[in-house]
Amino acid sequence: MARTQVGIIGAGPAGLLLSYLLHAEGVDAVVLESRSRDYVEKRVRAGVCEHPTVELLRDIGVGTRMDAEGLPHHGFSLRFDGEDHRIALSELTGRTITVYGQQEIVKDLIAAHEAKGYPVEFEVSDVELHELDTENPHVTYRDVDGVARQLDCDVIAGCDGFHGVSRPTVPAERVKFFNREYPFAWLGVLARTPPSHEELIYTHHERGFALHSMRSPEITRLYLQVPFDEKIDEWSDDRIWSELSARLATSGEFALREGPILDKGITPMRSFVAEPMQYGRLFLAGDAAHIVPPTGAKGMNLAIADVRVLSRALVELLQHKRSELAQSYSDTCLKRVWRAEHFSWYMTSMLHVDPAADDFQRRLQLSQLRYTAASTAAATSLAENYVGLPFE
Known part of the structure; x- marks a missing residue:
């Protein structure tokens, strides 16, 4: 004892x-x-x-x-309608994330x-x-x-x-x-490849949400929205890269860097x-x-x-x-x-595609994204929550 x-x-x-x-x-x-x-x-x-x-x-x-x-x-990108909209964390809040x-x-x-x-x-x-x-x-x-x-x-x-x-x-x-469960999950992969962008990219796409992140200058972390009951063995590496490329594509210059996938799994929401x-x-x-x-x-x-x-x-x-x-x-x-x-x-409701949503709800979703990207007040609210509110 x-x-x-x-x-x-x-x-x-x-x-x-x-x-x-x-x-x-x-x-x-x-x-x-x-x-x-x-x-x-x-x-x-x-x-x-x-x-x-x-x-x-x-x-x-x-x-x-x-x-x-x-x-x-010092910032991250909201990507929708095929365009990047940067949320300038440092400029809006004076703080960063790491x-x-x-x-x-x-x-x-x-x-x-x-x-x-x-x-x-x-x-x-x-x-x-x-x-x-x-x-x-x-x-x-x-x-x-x-x-x-x-x-x-x-x-x-x-x-x-x-x-x-x-x-x-x-x-x-x-x-x-x-408790609230969501009708989708995240398929996450860790890939041995340099990040394709210097900052995180949160993407709303008609095929579903995607996130480009990183762990180091040599390791990239990427996510795809998938159905909540999806099985990981249904996703080959080629399918993952193809879907990421489709969702992260822009009308400007952006090339998704591919590499060996070191780890993959599905996380419920x-x-x-x-x-x-x-x-x-x-x-x-x-x-x-x-x-x-x-x-x-x-x-x-x-x-x-x-x-x-x-x-x-x-x-x-x-x-x-x-x-x-x-x-x-x-x-x-x-x-x-x-x-x-x-x-x-x-953030989840603004960026993900709800399979049960009707056209009215989806247009409201795009309206919120466009307002957040265009309004300094809305972007500041998002930024100050994202970098973390001060401890009491």
Whole structure:
């Protein structure tokens, strides 16, 4: 039997960052992760870091590699009617975003934990949470060698994602779920080829949405809207490149660079919020509490915003015996969560082709795109949400 102040379930960006922030303030924490270290360091996820996320990582001393290898972006393109319409993020907001893969942030945080000796246990199994409605919750699990363990805690943080064990542990009558599923999905590919454009391209096309992104000067990340029940084996590499070329085409000079596809998969689209984000001594953060469609690039950034709030609340609770911030954790986070939910829904509905939409709805959609591209006020609203609203 072991003891820590905060047991953290999940070694994604949320769990690792929470652990690092807590240790910096003298609060003990242990991170438990069901996957291997190699898996979590290679798991390809989000790549857009909001301005507040970048500033936070720099402030705590884990932004060195991000600053060296990340790609700052001062704008992105809205592409529709075969034309590019640039949203000038820096000019409109004075801030930028940085393209730097979630797995790279995970690598940086794991390395920082290793350097300071902060505990992270990988490949644990049979994780169960107990006595959450008391002041002495605990976690039982099996370690990498299959040995049964118990971790006694003051607090448990559920940072284990949408399919993790933390949220289902909350009694059904103590949580309310808000859920919306979309009638399409994203087919994402990682290709070994230089990006075809210096900035991200969000494309509305009659055949469906497409996104041109990147992970480095040599690696391109691309997405296609596909039916929600599509099978990945129906998409050969040639078909993927052909469809990307058709949707990203413009009336001007644009050539899509092709290359070997290193990875491909299909991601469903959903909006989801669990309220409240806390139950007793269990606090949910990141995808364990909420999901946004990836169109607005908010998922990882929301998780980081959550644990920034949670770390301060837990320092107050455990170091200073003041519970006000812990009690208001859910209400504080949900203000930002619902803003991000709305923005992500807005971007998704503006750019994707809804198979059930009639001609009236599709003309409204084009009208919104044209207004956003032409109006400084509309473009500024989009830009300030995209680069990330300031932390409270």
